[in-house]
Amino acid sequence: MIIKDIQTIEIRIPYTVLGTAKTDAWGGKHWSTADALLVRIETANGIIGWGEAFGYNSIAATKTCIESLIKPLCIDQNIENIQEFMTTLQKKLHIFGRGGPVIFGLSGIDIALWDIWAQENQSSVAQLLGGSDFREVDAYASLVRYEDPKTVSDNVKHCVDLGFEYVKLHEIDLRAITAARRADPNVRLMLDVNCPWNTDEAIDMARKFQELDITWLEEPVWPPEDHLALAKIRKEGGIPLAAGENAATLKQYETLMEAGSIDFIQPSPTKTGGISTTSEVFELAKKYNIRVVPHSFYEGPGLLAAIQTSAALSDKPLVEWRFFDCEDHLYGEEIVPKNGKMSVPNGIGLGLSPREEVISKYKV
Ligand SMILES: [Mg+2]
Structure with missing residues (x-):
């Protein structure tokens, strides 16, 4: 598969919980919406794959990592083996983080690539595994x-x-x-x-x-x-x-x-x-x-x-x-x-x- 484009899309869906929930236990900000960062990859032959990079309070940082660090390494690449490609990206980016927004961003790319690979094989990800x-x-x-x-x-x-x-x-x-x-x-x-x-x-x-x-x-x-x-x-x-x-x-x-x-x-x-x-x-x-x-x-x-x-x-x-x-x-x-x-x-x-x-x- 050849990667033609990568887009990041933030969505915020309002939610409630039964009773008063303490959502500011994580990151010091009260959550009234469930915030997610979606990653949309399009291949040269028109297949769309969807991934997700960890969201909530980290979305702005992860989005920047994807757009400024990861995306330029992906566009026009012809990927034959996802694991090998991800290892290559990890090696190129390791001084910027072995966890947190860099790896969150890579995670979103990886999930979208598996989605595409499975679609190309007319199978589910579980079948590929x-x-x-x-x-x-x-x-x-x-x-x-x-x-x-x-x-x-x-x-x-x-x-x-x-x-x-x-x-x-x-x-x-x-x-x-x-x-x-x-x-x-x-x-x-x-x-x-x-x-x-x-x-x-x-x-x-x-x-x-x-x-x-x-x-x-x-x-x-x-x-x-x-x-x-x-x-x-x-x-x-x-x-x-x-x-x-x-x-x-x-x-x-x-x-x-x-x-x-x-x-x-x-x-x-x-x-x-x-x-x-x-x-x-x-x-x-x-x-x-x-x-x-x-x-x-x-x-x-x-x-x-x-x-x-x-x-x-x-x-x-x-x-x-x-x-x-x-x-x-x-x-x-x-x-x-x-x-x-x-x-x-x-x-x-x-x-x-x-x-x-x-x-x-x-x-x-
Ligand atoms: Mg836990």
Whole structure:
């Protein structure tokens, strides 16, 4: 495929959540819209591929990286092997960042190129990755931070009523987390605390969570790349750990797994290198017997990438569903979980095409 053009498109879709949500826990800005950065690639023979680079507060920086650093290296290139091409780009750009907006931007390009490659082969991305027998995957409802125990409890009950078997909290207060468990004794609860504690604090908190039957504790320690601290917390805290959305590129995942620090690994297609890196993490994780559960707190092409890779490469797919009540959806209702499951779209490429009317209505 020869790349003829690359465009970046920002969309902002208003959303609500049940109760008062603390969305300024991430990046210090309250979110009233779900902001996404779409990457549209057109080939010389007219095929359109869609990718997504990590959004929210980072969009302006990532857009600049794509337009000023990445796009000039891509235009008119004839790509025969996406992984090799992405490695070439990573080598050319490595002094500007091995994570963050540079890799977010590369992730968006990579996802769009896989979409194109699959379309050229009249197959889905999952078929390119070896095929899948799954027609649907388990979705876990990923809640924002509410802080108030009653609101946490209400939201967990609401998720269970909707059919979710798995619910992830972003709480850090023990009372709020205990309220979630009391809301339902059987729901699988995961807990993402977003790197607040030092090693001793994290061990202490992990021990307190033991009686709450937490499926995994995610990113308990600051800084997230302290893999040896994570290994110590895993050993002494006595509950399963998850991490990986803040790692990027295959080598960082290998280091994370090699350290014996986690039970679940979470590559994020829009943050870590796209479908190339995510699928490589799935392969590598087999060696360490670690379950891959992609991070996908978004619902554009990045979510489709998480579904396609999980359907093809996991024995027991589980994919994150951002629990927002969005005014509209890029892919319509088809993408929204039913009874706690997301369907694996069987169209060519990523499986679904974005709705043009949604892009034109919510484009910035
Ligand atoms: Mg997380």
